[in-house]
Amino acid sequence: MTQMLDINGILVTQLGDRIPCKLVDVNDKGYLVIxxxxxxxxxxxxxxxTNSPRINSVIKVTSSDNSGDSYVLEALPEEPIENIRAKIVEGKIKDIIDH
Known part of the structure; x- marks a missing residue:
């Protein structure tokens, strides 16, 4: 069982448009679910x-589904998925220590 993430962020398009988003999972196949x-x-x-944890990665969208009031994206990051997982764990530890 995986724990659903709840990491707020933005997606920035090549034209500079900003789309509010939420990173909710890093699945077993190495895709980000947003x-x-x-x-x-x-x-x-x-x-x-994202700000906490600090993630700044270029991604390529591999699927997009409308789920009512939002869109569910699967995307591959250009940086190794292990780096993103490490940032998430580091952010959770920091949150525990700070609270």
């Missing part, structure tokens, strides 16, 4: 930016 408020084209290259 909820976005606006539609995103498959094969789009976007920049995923």
């Amino acid at each position: 909820y976005a408020l606006d539609p995103v084209e498959i094969n789009s290259r976007l920049q995923l930016m």
Whole structure:
């Protein structure tokens, strides 16, 4: 069983548009699962930016499904997935220590 993440961020398009999003999972296949408020084209290259944990990675969208009030994206990051997982764990530890 995986724990659902709840990491707020933005997706920045190549035109500089900002789309609010939430990173909710890093699945076993190495894909990021992201909820976005606006539609995103498959094969789009976007920049995923979050504050806590600090993630700043270029991603390529591999699937996009409308789920009512948001869009569920699967995307592959350009940086190794292990780096993103490490940042998430580091952020959770920091949150525990700070609270």
